[in-house]
Amino acid sequence: MATAKTLPTGYPAHALLSPAQRYSQVRALSVAICEPLQIEDYVVQSMPEASPAKWHLAHTSWFFEKFLLKPHARRYASFDERFDYLFNSYYQTLGPMHERPNRGLLTRPTIAEVMRYRAHVDEHMQRLLEDEPENFRIIELATLGLNHEQQHQELMLTDIKHLFSRNPLLPAYRAATPGVPSHPVDPLRFVTFDGGIEEIGATGKHFCFDNEMPRHRVLTEAYALADRLVTNAEYAEFVRDGGYRRADFWLSDGWSTVSNEGWTRPFYWNESLDAEFTLAGMQSLDPAAPVCHLSYFEADAFARWSGARLPTEAEWELAAARTRIEGNLLARDLAAAPLHPQAAGNGERVRQLFGDVWEWTASSYLAYPGYRPAAGALGEYNGKFMCNQFVLRGGSCVTPADHVRASYRNFFYPQARWQFMGLRLARDL
Numbered sequence: 001m002a003t004a005k006t007l008p009t010g011y012p013a014h015a016l017l018s019p020a021q022r023y024s025q026v027r028a029l030s031v032a033i034c035e036p037l038q039i040e041d042y043v044v045q046s047m048p049e050a051s052p053a054k055w056h057l058a059h060t061s062w063f064f065e066k067f068l069l070k071p072h073a074r075r076y077a078s079f080d081e082r083f084d085y086l087f088n089s090y091y092q093t094l095g096p097m098h099e100r101p102n103r104g105l106l107t108r109p110t111i112a113e114v115m116r117y118r119a120h121v122d123e124h125m126q127r128l129l130e131d132e133p134e135n136f137r138i139i140e141l142a143t144l145g146l147n148h149e150q151q152h153q154e155l156m157l158t159d160i161k162h163l164f165s166r167n168p169l170l171p172a173y174r175a176a177t178p179g180v181p182s183h184p185v186d187p188l189r190f191v192t193f194d195g196g197i198e199e200i201g202a203t204g205k206h207f208c209f210d211n212e213m214p215r216h217r218v219l220t221e222a223y224a225l226a227d228r229l230v231t232n233a234e235y236a237e238f239v240r241d242g243g244y245r246r247a248d249f250w251l252s253d254g255w256s257t258v259s260n261e262g263w264t265r266p267f268y269w270n271e272s273l274d275a276e277f278t279l280a281g282m283q284s285l286d287p288a289a290p291v292c293h294l295s296y297f298e299a300d301a302f303a304r305w306s307g308a309r310l311p312t313e314a315e316w317e318l319a320a321a322r323t324r325i326e327g328n329l330l331a332r333d334l335a336a337a338p339l340h341p342q343a344a345g346n347g348e349r350v351r352q353l354f355g356d357v358w359e360w361t362a363s364s365y366l367a368y369p370g371y372r373p374a375a376g377a378l379g380e381y382n383g384k385f386m387c388n389q390f391v392l393r394g395g396s397c398v399t400p401a402d403h404v405r406a407s408y409r410n411f412f413y414p415q416a417r418w419q420f421m422g423l424r425l426a427r428d429l
Helices: 018-034 053-072 100-105 112-131 136-165 233-241 252-261 295-307 311-321
Strands: 190-193 196-200 216-219 224-225 276-278 281-284 356-366 390-393 410-412 426-427
Touching: 018 053, 018 112, 018 136, 053 112, 053 136, 112 136, 136 276, 190 311, 196 311, 216 311, 224 311, 233 295, 252 295, 295 356, 311 356, 311 390
Parallel strands: none
Antiparallel strands: 190 224, 196 216, 224 426, 276 281, 356 390, 390 410
16 A cells, blocks of 8 residues: 655745646645555545545546647647546536536546646646746646545545545555644633724735625624634533434524434444544544534534534634644644644634634525636636535645635535534634
């Protein structure tokens, strides 16, 4: 089994790299994520919402081929025209596509052919970026494509974890990280914010997705945010107190989901509440680590049980905008623990805003005032999903370290649990 040591060293800040160098760096990480896999692991689809690793590798290559090479590269010849159908994800304006729940049926093309496809796309993309170093439109599209691939890198790890958890052997994607101490859990404290009229959203001066704009004013009343994430130990108290058996803590749709699905605990916990499945296989439950793999419904129910609430995305962003972007994020050696144990704090600042787990907010995923999706197929990237989903903020331990920012908006349906999602409490003042 290969290890992540084959990943290119250095991993400098991408602002210091040329577009061609940055392209090589991001594309190499996708392949490195797959190196611990065996050939059989690449193909299987564990649920309709997940995708096989092979599909991720091919789809991200299709994105560059479709949006950059075909319209902008001179004398470019497609690797295989049939891939337009197989590896389109959801771009309806580009034509029909293979159904998402059936991606695991694609035993062909083989892994070897997908890797040749990636090499073909990479060769022509490098040539395009080197020939057009100052073409703004090409650099803009390439930057979008690389950030799109980073999203799929996170999804690959998330989907691999779910796939391995469905196997009775409970295999490990990689060995547990040795020597990670468990810190005592310090009492949860709340940091207060005055509220008022302020601005949130991206300025557009640096890369962002279109759903992060336009920057606009928001009004917040005085509020408080917990200085850290909710831990496994704290969530276990909710479970033992009958949290999954008491309808009064749950939204109506949440209670229906709990009843219909038979939920009794977080997604990867065992029945004894003393172990959880991780990327390193089944491991003892660390009481100090942030609770993970919660749905919006579970996060909201826990907040109600605690006498608190979930923060709005505006409250979260206003706090994060004052914070340095650092935390337990995906590093180049892929060696980060699935979750990072808590370190003691003094309650005077908000910690863990970036990394560890995506944080559910109370905000529905909607367009900002004045938002307009882009014309053409790329307008389908975010805008058409602004319905019936909730916003998460901050990134997780499988989010590439240079991929997050205070304005970044992730979004999922409220019943989703397989992503690395947890919560932070908020209160009104």
